[in-house]
Amino acid sequence: MPGLLRGIARTAVIAGTATSVSNRVSRRQEGRWAQQDALRAQEAGLPAPPPSPAPTTLAPEEEMSTKIAQLKELGDLKSRGVLSPSEFEAQKARILAP
Numbered sequence: 001m002p003g004l005l006r007g008i009a010r011t012a013v014i015a016g017t018a019t020s021v022s023n024r025v026s027r028r029q030e031g032r033w034a035q036q037d038a039l040r041a042q043e044a045g046l047p048a049p050p051p052s053p054a055p056t057t058l059a060p061e062e063e064m065s066t067k068i069a070q071l072k073e074l075g076d077l078k079s080r081g082v083l084s085p086s087e088f089e090a091q092k093a094r095i096l097a098p
């Protein structure tokens with residue numbers, strides 16, 4: 001049973017991290033495409049396309065509170081024995097990475 005819980009917890013943490021990274025990459029790519037569209041319109045002498053709405057990014061306070069919540073969850077999983085100390089440290093490093 002602990003092995004199953006450890007696997008579930010690890011999957012949840014990895015999925016959360018992957019989702020966060022994927023969202024950031026999507027926002028950056030959308031910004032690049034918008035810049036390219038504006039440049040092409042300018043070169044063609046066309047009016048620039050209307051600006052897309054501002055990307056919905058987390059405020060620094062919200063991002064930090066999300067990281068704190070993830071770290072608390074990791075700490076809880078470690079204290080219950082679901083994560084080993086080395087797994088805990090690896091997941092903590094992923095959460096705290098810029």
